Amino acid sequence: xxTSPIGDLAQSYLIRNRNHSLKxxxxxxxxxxxxxxxxxxxxxxxxxxxxxxxxxxxxVVLGGYSVATSEATQFTGAMxxxxxxxADQAERLTTALIGAGSSPNGATSQxxxxxxxxxxxxxFGSLNGSSAGRQLxxxxxxxxxxxxxxxxxxxxxxxxxxxxxxxxDMLAQAKVWFDDxxxxxxxxxxxxxxxxxxxxxxxxxxxxxxxRASDPFFFASFxxxxxxxxxTDPTFSLNAEERIELFGLTVAEML
Numbered sequence: 001x002x003t004s005p006i007g008d009l010a011q012s013y014l015i016r017n018r019n020h021s022l023k024x025x026x027x028x029x030x031x032x033x034x035x036x037x038x039x040x041x042x043x044x045x046x047x048x049x050x051x052x053x054x055x056x057x058x059x060v061v062l063g064g065y066s067v068a069t070s071e072a073t074q075f076t077g078a079m080x081x082x083x084x085x086x087a088d089q090a091e092r093l094t095t096a097l098i099g100a101g102s103s104p105n106g107a108t109s110q111x112x113x114x115x116x117x118x119x120x121x122x123x124f125g126s127l128n129g130s131s132a133g134r135q136l137x138x139x140x141x142x143x144x145x146x147x148x149x150x151x152x153x154x155x156x157x158x159x160x161x162x163x164x165x166x167x168x169d170m171l172a173q174a175k176v177w178f179d180d181x182x183x184x185x186x187x188x189x190x191x192x193x194x195x196x197x198x199x200x201x202x203x204x205x206x207x208x209x210x211x212r213a214s215d216p217f218f219f220a221s222f223x224x225x226x227x228x229x230x231x232t233d234p235t236f237s238l239n240a241e242e243r244i245e246l247f248g249l250t251v252a253e254m255l
Contacts, residue, residue: 065202071132072199072207078131079209086126090221093119094254097228100247109232109243116228116250121150123221124188127213137213138191146191146213156187157226162235167246170236171253174227178219189214224253 028039096107096115107115124147127137134142160183161173177183195210211217228250230236231243238246 061203065200068199069201072201072209075131075134075136075199076207076209078129079136079211082126082129082136085129086123086218086221089119089122089126090225090254093225093228094251097224097247097251097254100244100251109240109247112247113229113232116225116231117150117154120153120222120225120229123218123225124150127218135191137211138196139210139212139214140194140196141190141192142196144190144192146189148188148190153184153188154226154229157184158230158233158235164236167238167242167249170227170230170246171223171249174223178223179216184219184222185214220253224250227253 032039093116097112099107100109100112128145128147129136130145135145138144138146157174157177160177161170164170164173189212191212191214193214195208195212198206198208200206228247231238231246
């Protein structure tokens with residue numbers, strides 16, 4: 001069978017050209033392996049860009065979910081911090097009230113009442129905390145602090161229980177007032193009646209944070225601090241023994 005011999009010069013040129021091509025292929029493949037990206041997207045897709053568009057869309061969507069996850073992490077962390085502050089204030093006040101009447105050199109009734117008022121203010125302050133400009137415990141009204149002024153709450157509570165003849169009656173009527181939607185919530189809560197919009201962290205998952213300052217979860221601490229703050233109020237004309245009794249009842253509430 002006849003053959004077409006290749007001359008030495010042509011053969012040398014062919015080998016050099018092939019070596020150069022192989023080096024280019026190795027460099028390209030090494031780069032693609034290292035980066036995970038194709039160096040010739042047009043050749044890979046063969047003119048069909050639907051796959052590439054889908055990848056880009058999913059990348060954008062996943063980026064949005066990543067931002068939502070970061071926001072949810074920051075928001076829940078801030079909520080946990082403020083709940084910890086709330087618990088610390090309640091525990092500190094409870095410890096002070098436990099000592100009422102147990103020591104002749106202990107704090108006076110007026111000192112304890114003032115400490116209870118300040119404790120209630122601090123509790124309100126914790127639940128009025130915010131994160132990145134959004135209120136934590138206002139439900140869907142994230143631009144509005146959930147709790148108003150402590151003085152207004154104490155004034156409304158005083159009016160609601162002013163006829164109570166004994167500390168036990170004061171506590172009983174205070175429970176009714178706190179549980180009544182027209183009571184504490186109407187007097188103090190300024191947030192939304194609906195929960196904050198969920199954080200969508202994936203296509204099928206979301207994070208719901210439905211904990212508001214109007215939640216009955218907080219009422220026992222509010223009620224105990226408020227009643228202790230009213231122990232020396234002239235409206236009730238409590239004597240020393242009755243004040244000690246009231247402090248004891250508020251401790252039981254807060255514990």
